[in-house]
Amino acid sequence: MRGPSLFPGLCILLSLPGVIVQKAKGSCPPCPQNALCDIDGYCTCKPGYHSQSGERVLTFPLDICEDVDECKPPFSRYCGKNAECQNVEGSFYCRCDPGYKLLSGDTQFMNPSDNTCQKIASSNNTKGNQELQWVVEDLESRLANKTLWELGEKRKIASKVTSVLQMVESTVLKITLKTPDQDIQKVQNSAVAVKVRVVRDNCSEERKIFNLNIQMNSLDIDCNDIIQGDIKGPSAVAFISYSSLGNIINATFFGEMTEKDQVYLNSHVVSAAIGPKRNISLSKAVILSFQHTKKTNLQGQNVTCVFWKSTEEGGHWSRDGCSLEQVNKSHTTCSCTHLSSFAVLVAPTSQEEDATLAVITHVGLSLSLLCLLLAALTFLLCKAIQNTSTSLHLQLCICLFLAHLLFLTAINRTEHKVLCAIIAGALHYLYLAAFTWMLLEGLHLFLTARNLTAVNYSSMSRFMKFMFPVGYGVPAVIVAISAASGPHLYGTPNCCWLQLEQGFIWSFLGPVCAIICVNLVFFLSVLYILKRKLSSLNSEVSTIQNVRMLTFKAMAQLFILGCTWCLGVLQVGAAARVMAYLFTIINSLQGIFIFLVYCLLSQQVRKWFGNVMKPKSESEIFTHSSRFAAYSKSSENK
Incomplete structure (x- = not known):
């Protein structure tokens, strides 16, 4: 019986921080059914009821007050010998077992001290x-x-x-x-x-x-x-x-x-x-x-x-x-x-293995978060590289950053069922959106490689039109259909992710497997196109070096496009532990690959970064000062 993977996508253990509602003391929002407004202006459940979230104060907008069944575990009110507890809405009472009755003739009582149940002949x-x-x-x-x-x-x-x-x-x-x-x-x-x-x-x-x-x-x-x-x-x-x-x-x-x-x-x-x-x-x-x-x-x-x-x-x-x-x-x-x-x-799970994978996951995702943030800032600030490709990279960075951040900040907190379901839905959407942008990355890479041999700008213009509707719209449709068909299947007792019952997990794995297969086709096609292009070139060193750099970047796309997620299905048999480590290490470092390929290996980015960090020389400072003095003197003459 193997425990769930620690890396997001197979089982994500998350929860959201509590929502704090700021309001003036004494004022109270509309309270749900079976709730009252206290003197501090907060909605609290009536006696005999408890909030679905488990909190005393109803701070979550969709939280409701449910009846406390005092007769069931963990409460199990004791009624005394020959009697049993009966739950009613908002309260409970005790009654004698069949064949017994109270000496007073009453049919119910509240405290064990009032138990006078006697056997009926x-x-x-x-x-x-x-x-x-x-x-x-x-x-x-x-x-x-x-x-x-x-x-x-x-x-x-x-x-x-x-x-x-x-x-x-x-x-x-x-x-x-x-x-x-x-x-x-x-x-x-x-x-x-x-x-x-x-x-x-x-x-x-x-x-x-x-x-x-x-x-x-x-x-x-x-x-x-x-x-x-x-x-x-x-x-x-x-x-x-x-x-x-x-x-x-x-x-x-x-x-x-x-x-x-x-x-x-x-x-x-x-x-x-x-x-x-x-x-x-x-x-x-x-x-x-x-x-x-x-x-x-x-x-x-x-x-x-x-x-x-x-x-x-x-x-x-x-x-x-x-x-x-x-x-x-x-x-x-x-x-x-x-x-x-x-x-x-x-x-019992293997604590040693879980601890090692947990460290790898947290270190890898922390480094990825830093690299994703730096990459996003680079795509936004470096004007020289802003184009369709950069826009694709930016959206992928945003989706992965939000998903990984949610994973790291609230791992293994499943106390509140409603919040856990919302987290599972949010992660379902974020990771599907990330994979959809990976698919668009693969398609754009294929179109770019194909245009090396046959220029076709019409395909690129059509690509730009449907890029954003597909990137954010398709995942939204999938999650909406999933939530409508099985809202209770979001969140489990062990992790805030999709349940395995009724094959619900395939609302995530289905699209992901399809995207991985399509991206593999794109990847192999790009390699084939580049191979033909490289063999047809002459021996001009600069041209060959450019194509070889493009080939290296194409190889790195194997990690960026999410193709390595297929390692997750190989965690079976004797190689399961090895595959688990490879899966966790490679996929937790996806943000690092993105920053390496699209930023550090880009000549335009390195040139821009060098200009930003380069201190101004004395001659430049003198030139700027002279221009400012001339401008000031001209203004005075006017």
Whole structure:
């Protein structure tokens, strides 16, 4: 399990600095819903709500106040024995478990100290809970039987676990549907916890999403997926947490793990199932929240959401259909498009390799930023070289400078989801714009080389007309379409870049791969034209030297036109580490190549720079003084 590349383009880890709104004390802008204006003139969320950005003060214009679910991790309000928390908009309350009631006759309370839940005598309730308790106790004894698991082959262990998981889910749902008068049932012991919920009515707006939580793990599932449409009678959803099953089907059962990977489970194994129909497709992905079993810092580590996939060989962990939503200090949130048994895997990354690549990236990009700034100033100030080619170089420098600057100033800050999505969109546009200008650079270089053999000024005039609309317009269209089709796919828990889900990353890689291929064609064509031109020239030294210099510059275009980005797709197999270093070194120095070829190797730029830096001689100073004195005397005579 290899970590993301540190160089922008494959995964860019960024965030923007907080936006500070300056305003007079006491005045307040229009506050969003569920927000109030405080005495200092700032919008803050009402009690029971929190800002989407995570900040106390709403300084970001698109920030909103969302309901705090006090019943889910990391809050998980404790209501006392035989009671559970129920979330409502802006608040919460406690109520007794099914089969229990308050001595006062009330249906809800707020504090554990008010918990007087007493058991209600009922033969059906007692029978249902008792049968579930038997299932839990039987499963606990099976999991504790070490000889059952340790002496078997890996394939046999996987097969047994698959059978046990399917048996438990079926049995729990069957018992639940036998006693449908109980809305919620919950039993647990040291090894297993089971919570089931019966749904008999049609779904409403208030009951659109059902939440089940046990052992600090939780499940959110759409009501329509529980009802199952054409099913007559009650339906049920079961949520089961196994605190010790992860020791049996540990990370070694992950199919994508190699022997060198030190992957481990960092959660309980949980199962989610609905009945009476079992294998159905979900209309909406379920959201699972896992409490970490190891309280370690997951910064810079690969966190993966997986499910237990049954196969002919028995079963193994797989990531298909599951994606990571969020990671904090205590919990990991996953989204899955199907029901099964789930867990969270963590793979520590190589800190030594990451540190080396990070240093190379920061040093290379810092040097590139300096060279890009100097190159842009040269293109703006040196009048002798200002033409269509210089304008192309300037736009490329601007796009690369802004993208690299954003990368260096806010790396690895993904705390605010909305800002992270905006950053990802901005980087998507800036890097696409940079590659589009690289494409225009390649086209202009090809037209220039072709005009060495056949002068064609009409092609250059047409080129100048569409240069700016293409350079900035095409990337804008691509990003606009991407943002409209999947705004939620901008930004990930690990980096502010495009997500891999649904192939969204190809909205960047697709155009980039196409541009690299076209520029390679332009590059090879230019080399062929120059080769023919060089062979047709006579032995005049100055002419040959000029063409050879042009040939050298054309070779340098291989780096400037972004063709070396193809090294990124070669990071596989035994040469992956070598390619990663080559990719990072060469592409982080792209700004240096631009400054070297277009400024330092230009005779006009060197001459202009020499004139700027050359001190004036005494004769020049005397001449200027004489002219000024003559002008002053002439003015006096007038």
